[in-house]
Amino acid sequence: MSDIRPYDPAAIEPAWQARWEAAGCHEVADDLPREKCYYVLEMFPYPSGKLHMGHVRNYTIGDAVARYQRMRGFHVLHPMGWDSFGLPAEQAAIERGAHPKTWTYQNIAYMRGQLKRMGFSYAWSREFACSDPGYAEREQRIFLDFVERGLVYRKSSLVNWSTGLNCVLANEQVIDGKCWRTGMPVIQKELPQWYLRITAYADELLDRTYDLPGWPDAVLIQQRHWIGRSGGAEIDFLVDGHPDVKLTVFTTRPDTLFGVTFVSIAPDHALLDKIVPASHRAAVDAFAAEVQATSEHDRLGEDAEKKGCFTGVFVVNPTTGGKVPLYAANFVLADYGTGVVMAVPAHDHRDFAFARTYGLDVRTVIRLADGEADAARQAEWKRHQSGDSAYTEPGTMVDSAQFTGLPSEDAKAKIIAWLAERRAGRATTTYRLRDWCLSRQRYWGNAIPFVYARDSGIVPLRPQDLPVRLPEDVVFDGTGNPLEKHPTWATSDQSGQPLTWRGPNGPESARRETDTMDTFMESSWYFARYACHDNRRADLGCLDPLDRKRVDHWLPVDLYIGGIEHAVLHLLYARFFQKALADTGHTTVREPFKRLLCQGMVGLETYSRTAADGKPQWFYPEEVEVVKDAKGKVVSAKLLADGQPVNVGRVEKMSKSKRNTVDPQHLVERYGADTARLFALFAAPVERDLEWNEDSVRGCSRYLKGLWTLAQTSRDKTAGVAPFAGHVRELAGADQQVVRKIHATIKRATDAMEKDFGFNTTIAACMELTNELGAAELRPDVLKLALTTLIRLLAPMAPHLCHELWADLTGDGSADSLVRAGWPAFDASQIEADTVDYPIQINGKLRGRVALARTLTGKDLDAAVLAHADVAALMTGRPVKKLVVVHGKIINLVLG
RNA sequence: GCCGGGAUGGCGGAACAGGCAGACGCAGGGGACUUAAAAUCCCCCGACCGUAAUGGUCGUGCGGGUUCGAUUCCCGCUCCCGGCACCA
16 A cells, blocks of 8 residues: 555645646636636735735635636636735835835735735736836826826815825715724815816716626615716706806705795805805805814714804795795705705705704695505605604695696606796706815825926826836825925926926926825726736837737626725726726726625624723733633633633624734644635635634644545555446445435535535535545445545635645646546436435424335326325324325325 | 615524525534544534433524415514715
8 A cells, every 4th residue: 555645735735836837827818719718806905014814715715716717618817916006105114114115015025925825826927016117107198098088187175184194085985984094084175186087977887787787786786876866957046136146056856946945055165255245254254164174974974963054145936036045054065966955944854954943934835645645655744734844755736836736746847847948947967976086195106197387287298208207215204295395306307307398388397296196096907907917019109008909808807806895996996997998998898897796804703801991902812711611602701811801792804903813824834725715715605704713724624634534545446447437327325325426516516606606515515525435435436436526626725635636546747637627517317316205294294204216206106105104104094185295305295 | 864784503604496494514512542632533412391212392583474385485573784874
């Protein structure tokens, strides 16, 4: 007997990784037939220092899919890179004095090593980092194309200012009124900023959500809500005493126009300066200043008080000619709709509350429809009649001139038509989505290729002026933008000469834009760059970002995998970019991701105590001992240091602050990459949260070790034997049972992979089959079939071990022999046994079972059931009221 | 408040398409081997009743309903998680 080698992942894993890399197993050509190609991508990481468990889970899922598809014969594009611009690099510079570039590229080198040690099958030749000049400078070129297309503009308005980062944020980056990155408060500041016109694509972004069947509904619904399209009307109100000025309101309820008793306007609305009389100017200005000083969250949040200020202005209702007061109100937003709202207290909850506070009229113009059946409407109408509430539901028009008596839903279009005839209103659509504020007052980001020229003003650079490179000699002292403070960069060209702009009347002095781009820019097109990573066309005389042919070949990405936290951030930006790239001629593909898989987060139990200052004090798992009762239930925990109890908290997403993190590096060192991968896939379904559990990791390790040992001890018995290739009918006993199980297992694994990436159940099925093999004495050819099947089914998940065992069993140790062997196929005719062990229910309760031939069907089966002695015994002489027989499944006798 | 998602043993989770609830794994209990430990192997493991069974009753968040039969479908709730939150 040959030697039984011990399972040693630390030896076999790096060996296979080297072999795959040397053979170029994971590289792919760009000119193969598209229907035999598959593009699988995981959201690339920010190089923060080292991998965390969330990365390991995300990338293991993607890698298992990539390896599975390769075994199915697809040419798989599976790239990896680095989202390497961003704030932590500047933070490191401030705290540790390391240059952002040095810090970033050191981190990349370390994390690349970690990814390789996990055995992820990336096409490393396509790797790039977003901060590489080759990527960032091509992005500047795309930016200029967007400028030409009219998608970039600069404007001054109230912006979200992060007090933590000292820079502006896009709306998508403000979570609960706080900065998405630092959690520090966000306030409103009036500043000139650069914007990308994402709203130009609002309709397409929204409409196409109904055409993305491969996306989770949760993400699509979030995006629809974020875009927030609503149809309504713009209606013009004349300003009393200013015949040349009209205030245009936006409303979704033109049917309530006759009920308007006042009009509200955003405190920072541009027209206010023009129309507010001197008598009220001081009060209005003071109110505007007060509103501006509060954050949008505090101003609009749940508990925010509705505040207003009379402007001294009256406006004229275009239908009635009646004059109503104009109020500046804190809940009206300048950049939604028109910044002016007609207020109808009788039919809007917010206006109702405001009218109460300021003693304004309530005028009912819609009543409950006759015969209204809806209970909620009846109840609200009743409350309205007693003066307690607005009535916001549809109904019948009253006190509305010629529209009286109409159903309110019909009146909407009629009133709009009436207004349109008189040029006092028009149907319109507004969106909640606002343009993407792009500029950041930061160093470690991509330059915005604009200059401020002495006479020509703000002008974009021409393609031949690119690239704009960041200076390296910058000072990080934590105050302000290092680029702005650089002595010469903004006013020098790349050769160090004073920067000039060729204006129409000769050269002008010029100064560069010192804001840099939001780092969500880079992640908006990286998946397209992977398709043509080496694209450089010298003949264009400038940077050519994308090779349209190859982008069109690989996109859309067949499967994109990442966390759901990017539902309205990255995933909306990337969809917008793809459309803009199409409209600027870089591709014809308008949606970037065909199928989206959002994996759950990785969490761990937390341990804490309430410290003296009332804040929780968190403890690492290794500092705590957990006490269990006789059933294994956790009853308490104590701190090892002092033996005193600590609170066992719920499972929460791993975070450094809660001290519930696990370093994947330790996992790989202790158990190997295959165990880490198996655990990440086995412990929970992919889209659900995964709870870290070291015991369960050991279980996965135990399984792999057991499989290794089984294969090793079977090597001599199966050496030179061809796997069983006949039909299960030729076999008997354990051999027959195992071959059936083999086919059933392949079916389960294949279905799971194709349907919903059910790795956890696939692994469970493999474990079941393995357990059966260990328990029986099998024919060598059956054993060989079982082992070669198991190894192929598990190969996407535990690739190193499976390649090693495959080489052992088949004698073919070439780098791609297992992939060439392919994903196993099942034969449905070999799964089901000839007899069915029917469960017998009496009145719906399980009472016994009888074995009957599978070939028996219909009346023959009914007769066989009733004739069976065991069935008769269960019936105890009672008459059969009803006999339910489901072929192959179950038998239920309803007795009298 | 609105919109999603969820609730199954001590724990993570299975259950095709309405047909044997609890696969698989972990934890726990018992045993074998061992000087001992680790490792490995074997047995038990939803609750209650029962000496035991191939026994009985209950059991998939709660209350109803449809059905021969419901974790699965329908109606009404509770709780938990996530998103949005005066958007006119």
